[in-house]
Amino acid sequence: MVANTEAPLTQAERKALSDQCMLDAAVRLIVERGPEKTTLKALGEAAGYSRGLVTYRFGSKAGLFKAVIKRVSERFGQEVDAAVAGSTGIDAVLAAAETYYRFVLRSPKDIRAMQILFHSAAEPGSSLTEVVNRVHARQRAQVAEWVAAGQRSGAINPKLCAATFAARFCAYTLGMTFYWMLDSRSIQWEQAHQDFKVSIQQQLAA
Amino acid sequence: MVANTEAPLTQAERKALSDQCMLDAAVRLIVERGPEKTTLKALGEAAGYSRGLVTYRFGSKAGLFKAVIKRVSERFGQEVDAAVAGSTGIDAVLAAAETYYRFVLRSPKDIRAMQILFHSAAEPGSSLTEVVNRVHARQRAQVAEWVAAGQRSGAINPKLCAATFAARFCAYTLGMTFYWMLDSRSIQWEQAHQDFKVSIQQQLAA
DNA sequence: AAGATACTTGCTATCGACAAGTAAGTATAT
DNA sequence: ATATACTTACTTGTCGATAGCAAGTATCTT
Secondary structure, three states: OOOOOOOOOHEEEEEEHHHHHEEEHHHHHHHHHHHOOHHHHHHHHHHHHOOOOHHHHHHHEEEEEEEEEHHHHHHHHHHHHHHOOOOOOHHHHHHHHHHHHHHHHHHHHHHHHHHHHHHHHHHOOOOHHHHHHHHHHHHHHHHHHHHHHHOOOOOOOOOHHHHHHHHHHHHHHHHHHHHHHOOOOOOOHHHHHHHHHHHHHHHHHH | OOOOOOOOOOOHHHHHHHHHHHHHHHHHHHHHOOOOOOOOOHHHHHOOOOHHHHHHHOHHHHHHHHHHHHHHHHHHHHHHHHHHOOOHHHHHHHHHHHHHHHHHHHHHHHHHHHHHHHHOOOOOOOHHHHHHHHHHHHHHHHHHHHHHHHHHHHOOOOOHHHHHHHHHHHHHHHHHHHHHHHHHOOOOOOHHHHHHHHHHHHHHHH
């Protein structure tokens, strides 16, 4: 988490290192104290630098947070792509659900940080709105594509509106993650996931 | 929104009036600039008082926001009770969904403000966590009750887990509201609602 | 050695919340 | 009835802490 202070590095390496440290520090501090109470001073120190580096590198605190969203959502997107591989239709949707379920268990801090940033995008005047909206629009479009493909192949109920199902699928995931964050004990994360898969199959079945 | 300056009021009336003005101002400012950027100064002025009154009356800014959550969620709860009336099972669940759908259209500012406050409850160390968690636990329990009653009367699929369905139902609602706030154009609020009702019936059918 | 890039420090306006103050309403004694 | 003591409603002074800019220093590159 703290910058390495050994052997001389190239400028590019220095930059890459400090970027990495700052993004890690951001995730950690967002989860520990929330974005607003995460001060530039704390971010700099947690990353092993000064309070000024965040603003210099990312333009502002919000700029750093945007970078966090991009990094985590990109990593998640890659995992989904890998899990879905070539499959479409119901299988693809189930694989995506499964991937998210596991991602939350494996990287709870990343998910917590990202969800907190998603939330802040819903506040008026937030500079994260556009990025976050793009991330979610993309996710919904991807799900809708799988469903549409399944409909063309006859495996999925043709009466269903692919876009609306996709929104429902993604909205559920967001809401459930919110509950999980609020009080992980009050929600049966695993059972909810299993029941959700059953519900998906039921909803999509031709 | 601004305190009345006419005829002398009793202490109780003065208090009720200023409380009302402050709660209204809070909703307005949360929707206009978000909770963090809503300053005590702005709250006081918008309500027609000084910057000190919020702290004096509600203890802190967060105290005022708690009161906002209580007020709006209570009002929504009453509307649900009225709409559901005596019905149970699928009808009760559909009536609750319908009530929320309409509440959002009729009082978008109240919903926006409340959802923003819900979000802030998911941040670490938030003093709203407990209140918000209680509100949502209660909503889920209520939905689960309707479902369980429907199962006892044989109208709802007995294999379903009532609590898990309730969580799914409420999580969807939260997530969809988030999308609606993020970009109301990208979401077909009405179609999503209609499809949701069909999906509920399908999921609950015996 | 000179320029470019990575990073730090000085500064200003603004914030929330506490403490101390003032104004307005209420109770009691004559 | 009205003056005085008291309580409650509300305001203002103050303090430490904040984000982000401008101007500086350290480190790498050519």
